[in-house]
Amino acid sequence: MDRYFGFKEHGTTYGRESIAGLTTFLSMAYILFVNPLILGDAGMDVQAVFMATALAAAIGTLIMGILAKYPIALAPGMGLNAFFAYSVVIGMGIDWQLALFGVFVSGIIFILITVFKIREVIINAIPAELKNAAAAGIGLFIAFIGLKNAGIVVSDEATAVSLGHILNGPTLLACFGLIVTVLFMVRGIQGGIFYGMILTAIVGLISGIITYTGGGIVSTPPSLAPTFGQAFNIQMTDVFSVQFLIVVLTFLFVDFFDTAGTLYGVANQAGFIKDNKLPRAGKALLADSSATSIGAILGTSTTTAYIESSAGVAAGGRTGFASIVTAGLFVLAMFFSPLLSVVTEQVTAAALIVVGILMASSLRFIEWTKLEIAIPSFLTVVAMPLTYSIATGIAFGFLFYPITMIVKGRGKEVHPIMYALFFVFLAYFIFLSE
Numbered sequence: 001m002d003r004y005f006g007f008k009e010h011g012t013t014y015g016r017e018s019i020a021g022l023t024t025f026l027s028m029a030y031i032l033f034v035n036p037l038i039l040g041d042a043g044m045d046v047q048a049v050f051m052a053t054a055l056a057a058a059i060g061t062l063i064m065g066i067l068a069k070y071p072i073a074l075a076p077g078m079g080l081n082a083f084f085a086y087s088v089v090i091g092m093g094i095d096w097q098l099a100l101f102g103v104f105v106s107g108i109i110f111i112l113i114t115v116f117k118i119r120e121v122i123i124n125a126i127p128a129e130l131k132n133a134a135a136a137g138i139g140l141f142i143a144f145i146g147l148k149n150a151g152i153v154v155s156d157e158a159t160a161v162s163l164g165h166i167l168n169g170p171t172l173l174a175c176f177g178l179i180v181t182v183l184f185m186v187r188g189i190q191g192g193i194f195y196g197m198i199l200t201a202i203v204g205l206i207s208g209i210i211t212y213t214g215g216g217i218v219s220t221p222p223s224l225a226p227t228f229g230q231a232f233n234i235q236m237t238d239v240f241s242v243q244f245l246i247v248v249l250t251f252l253f254v255d256f257f258d259t260a261g262t263l264y265g266v267a268n269q270a271g272f273i274k275d276n277k278l279p280r281a282g283k284a285l286l287a288d289s290s291a292t293s294i295g296a297i298l299g300t301s302t303t304t305a306y307i308e309s310s311a312g313v314a315a316g317g318r319t320g321f322a323s324i325v326t327a328g329l330f331v332l333a334m335f336f337s338p339l340l341s342v343v344t345e346q347v348t349a350a351a352l353i354v355v356g357i358l359m360a361s362s363l364r365f366i367e368w369t370k371l372e373i374a375i376p377s378f379l380t381v382v383a384m385p386l387t388y389s390i391a392t393g394i395a396f397g398f399l400f401y402p403i404t405m406i407v408k409g410r411g412k413e414v415h416p417i418m419y420a421l422f423f424v425f426l427a428y429f430i431f432l433s434e
Contacts, residue, residue, distance in 0.1 A: 001321065005069055010318035017071070020317025021325025024073050026191030027308035030351045031057070031075045032333055033197065033343035038081045038145075039301060042089035042096045045226035050337050052227050052299035058330035060291025060303045065323025068284040071312050072266055073326045074291050077304035078355050079138035080254055082145060083390040084301035088247050091389055098238050099247065100231035100296050106251040107293030107302075114285045122256070125417035130397050132362040133377035134254065137384035137393045139359025144385040146352025149345035150174030169209045170346045176203060177350040185354060190311045193351045200350065201342045213341045221334040227299020246428050250391040255302045259288045262305040270313045307358070372408040376400035395425040 007013060036049040053076050060074030088099045113119045147153040151171035156162035164171055181196030189195065204210035238244060263285070267278050278284065288305055295303035312322050363381070367373045380397030384390050402422045405414050 005319035005321045007319065007321075012316060012318045014321070016316040017319055017321040018325050020071055020312040020315040020322040022329065023190050023315040024071070024306075024309050024312030024317065024322065025326045025329040026194050027311040028057075028073060028075055028306050029191070029194045029333065030197055030348070031078070031306075032330075033340060034078070034348045034351050035076045035081050035300065036340060037343065037345065037348055038085050039096075042085040042099070044096050044299070046340060047222035047337060048224055048226040048228070048299055050340055051222050051224045051334060052295065054330050054334045055224070055298050056291060056295035056300050056303045058327045059294055060287065061323045061330065062327040063290055064284065064287040064305070065320035065327065067287050067320075068280050069320035070263075070267065070272070070280070070284055071270065071317035071319060071322035072263065072284070072309040073306050073312070073323055074288060074303050075306055075330075076295060076300045077255065077302055077306075078352075079142055079359070079390065080251070080302040080304065081300075082138070082142055083250065083254060086145070087250075087389045087391055092243060092247070094243070094247065095234070095238075097230045098234045098244070100227075100299065100301075101234050101239070102244060102247045102251055103302050104231045104293050104296035106248050106255065107289050107291075107296060109248070109252060110255070110289030110292060111286065114282060114289055117282070119256070119285060122417060125415035126421075127373075127401065127418075129366050129373045129377050130380060130401060132365045133380040133397055134390075134394055135362040136360045136366075137381040138254070138390055139356040139362075140381060141356070141384040141388075141390060141393075142359065143353045143356025146349045146356060149352065150178070150349035151346075152349075169207070170344075173200060173204050173207070173209050174346040174349040176200060177347060178353055181350040181354055190315070193354055196350050196354075197343065197347050200347045201339075204344070204347065205342060209346070210342050210344055216338050218335050219338050222337045224298065229297060230299060231296045242427060246391060249424065250394060251302055253394060254390065255288075255292065255304050259285070259304050262307045262309070263288075266305070266307065266309045266313055270318060372404040372410060375404050391428070395428050398422060398425045399429070 002008070032050060032053055035053045036046040039049045040046040057073070057075035064070055064072050064074055084099055084103070088094050088102070089096050144153070151164040151168060151174060152166070153161050154164040166172065166175065177196055177200030180199050181193055184192030184196055201210065205212055263278060272278060291303040312326070366377045376397045379400055380393045383396045384393030387393065398418070398421050402414050402418055405411055
């Protein structure tokens with residue numbers, strides 16, 4: 001084990017790697033409860049999604065640890081699950097089974113373009129500004145969902161949205177959760193989001209706002225049957241449509257850059273980047289794409305690398321053994337499904353808002369003084385929460401970017417792939433207007 005992972009080479013130990021793996025798990029354990037709640041809105045069985053989330057995280061993280069040997073954990077991604085539930089299933093009216101098949105197909109495509117080394121070409125074709133705008137827009141979209149779930153933002157006929165009744169018990173609980181989570185995060189406490197959820201749930205139980213119906217804390221893992229293999233329980237005629245193509249393309253795009261950004265960000269923090277390249281990048285990307293397809297079969301939205309892995313790296317994690325520890329903890333978590341009954345929308349609201357804040361930080365990398373960059377970037381960011389669609393926000397950006405660059409006289413700087421995507425998303429808007 002020591003020789004395989006290179007403990008001496010990386011100056012680490014079993015103890016340090018174990019602590020790093022635990023730290024990463026605590027930092028991202030919130031997904032076990034947030035993901036079922038979000039996909040539950042799409043009509044999926046919450047208990048089964050809990051199991052699928054834990055299994056997908058365990059399998060994906062194990063593959064990353066053993067194959068790529070990196071201390072990077074994977075799980076169903078925030079933003080991607082929101083796109084799955086609110087944009088695809090609810091917004092487009094697509095059955096969740098077909099949406100899962102879309103995730104599966106995107107994973108297979110990822111595997112192919114990774115093996116044939118096409119992924120890097122596409123990544124380089126899309127400007128960094130649009131990548132950062134997409135990440136920030138998804139952050140605002142997630143935060144908006146969190147504010148809505150908390151009751152802080154409510155619908156209003158006159159103004160579309162308005163401030164909710166803050167003194168309502170559930171909304172007060174969500175506000176409390178947001179405050180304590182922010183305090184934990186600002187103080188730099190690892191796992192602050194997870195601890196914030198625990199404390200909020202306890203306060204909710206004590207105050208009577210939340211009623212515990214789980215019948216215990218530990219139990220036999222719930223059945224995976226309601227979601228397992230449902231990705232293939234579809235009508236193949238639904239697959240051959242522009243709507244399904246747009247769904248797959250958006251899954252591809254969002255996961256594409258989410259994974260790339262996370263991998264390179266965490267790897268850079270750990271000192272793995274050499275000559276601006278990530279060693280074993282192909283294996284890391286293969287682990288991610290494989291986990292996506294496996295997760296779809298189990299019954300969850302796109303599985304991707306987690307930026308929370310940086311917490312484990314900060315704790316000393318330098319090898320894949322830390323990922324093996326994290327994967328093992330996700331397996332143990334399967335026995336705690338009764339806790340789902342206390343994890344209400346008010347408990348998870350703070351997690352959504354804080355994750356949104358963290359994702360919105362990429363706004364700082366956009367050149368706002370250059371209008372040809374600022375306009376498509378801004379439209380990407382603002383369209384996501386205002387249209388309640390990640391796909392629409394991406395489409396706005398990809399449509400306006402070639403236009404503003406041509407008008408500015410910088411058309412030659414736009415990659416041919418961007419011009420091709422212009423027509424793809426133009427077709428997307430034409431389809432929506434029908």
